[in-house]
Amino acid sequence: MSTVERQAKIRMILVNTSHPGNIGGAARAMKNMGLTELYLVQPKEYPAPRAVWRAAGARDLLANARIVESVDEAIKGCGLVVGTSARERRIPWPLINPRECGMKIWQESEHHDIGLLFGREDRGLTNSELHKCHYHVHIPSNPEYSSLNLATAVQVLAYEIRMASLSDAEGVLPAMNDWDQPLATADELESFHEHLAETMEELKFYDPNNPKQLITRMRRLFNRTRMDKMEVSMLRGLLSATRRTRPK
Numbered sequence: 001m002s003t004v005e006r007q008a009k010i011r012m013i014l015v016n017t018s019h020p021g022n023i024g025g026a027a028r029a030m031k032n033m034g035l036t037e038l039y040l041v042q043p044k045e046y047p048a049p050r051a052v053w054r055a056a057g058a059r060d061l062l063a064n065a066r067i068v069e070s071v072d073e074a075i076k077g078c079g080l081v082v083g084t085s086a087r088e089r090r091i092p093w094p095l096i097n098p099r100e101c102g103m104k105i106w107q108e109s110e111h112h113d114i115g116l117l118f119g120r121e122d123r124g125l126t127n128s129e130l131h132k133c134h135y136h137v138h139i140p141s142n143p144e145y146s147s148l149n150l151a152t153a154v155q156v157l158a159y160e161i162r163m164a165s166l167s168d169a170e171g172v173l174p175a176m177n178d179w180d181q182p183l184a185t186a187d188e189l190e191s192f193h194e195h196l197a198e199t200m201e202e203l204k205f206y207d208p209n210n211p212k213q214l215i216t217r218m219r220r221l222f223n224r225t226r227m228d229k230m231e232v233s234m235l236r237g238l239l240s241a242t243r244r245t246r247p248k
C-alpha cells in the first residue's frame, strides 16, 4: 500500500471544538505532516472565516473535513482508536507516549483505519469518550502547566506519525505482527460491550444502581486485548447462548 493511501487511513478527530482558529491550525499542522483526514465532531462554531485564515495553505483539508454528530460516527470502522489526554485520569488506561503512538499508528495504518481523538479546549475528552479507546497518549509536558493548545497537540502527534513513516521508508520500523484475522472495529467493539452489559444486567451480575465501575473495567479489559473479528463473534455467541439457556 502506498504512503498516501496509508496517510488517508489516519483520522484526526477533533471533538466539540470551541475555537474555529484551532480547527484551521489543526488542518495546517496535518497538511504540513502529510495527513489528510480531518473529522469534526459537533464543532461549536463552524464553518468560520477564522478557521480558513488559520488553515493558510491547508484550506483544501478544511473543505474536505467530515462533520459528524458523534464520536461513534467518527471512529466507525477504525481498528485502532487512541485518545489524547492532558492529565491523569482516575482509572488508568494503557498509556503510550507520542513516539510510541506515532509508530503504532503508522504500523497499523497498513491494516485498518485509525482514529486519534482530541478533546475540548476547556475540558478535554469525557470519560466515556476515553473509554472507547485502546490507548491513551499523553504529551509529556510540564506537570505544572500540562495542557497544550489543541492545534499544537495535533502538531506534535502528527509530527511523530511523520517521523515513523520516514523510519518506515528507510526500512527501520518493524512491521505489525501478522495475524490470521482482521481486528474488530470500534463499532463492532461497541456492539459487543452493549451485548455484554445487557447480559450482565439480565444475569443480575451487574446492578445499574450500584455500578462500581464494572462496565468501565470490562471495557478496559476487552479493549486491551485487541480482539479480532472472530474473537468478538465467538464471545457474542457465548453471551447469546448464556441468555438463551438461563433458567427462568
Ligand code: SAH
Pocket (backbone or CB within 6 Å): 084, 085, 086, 087, 117, 118, 119, 120, 121, 122, 123, 124, 125, 137, 138, 139, 140, 141, 146, 147, 148, 149, 150, 153
Ligand atoms: N483542561 C483540559 C485540557 C484540554 S486541552 C483537560 O484537562 O483535559 C485540549 C486538547 O488538546 C486535549 O483534549 C488534548 O486533545 C490536547 N492536549 C493538550 N495537552 C495535551 C497533552 N499534554 N497531551 C496530550 N494531548 C494534549
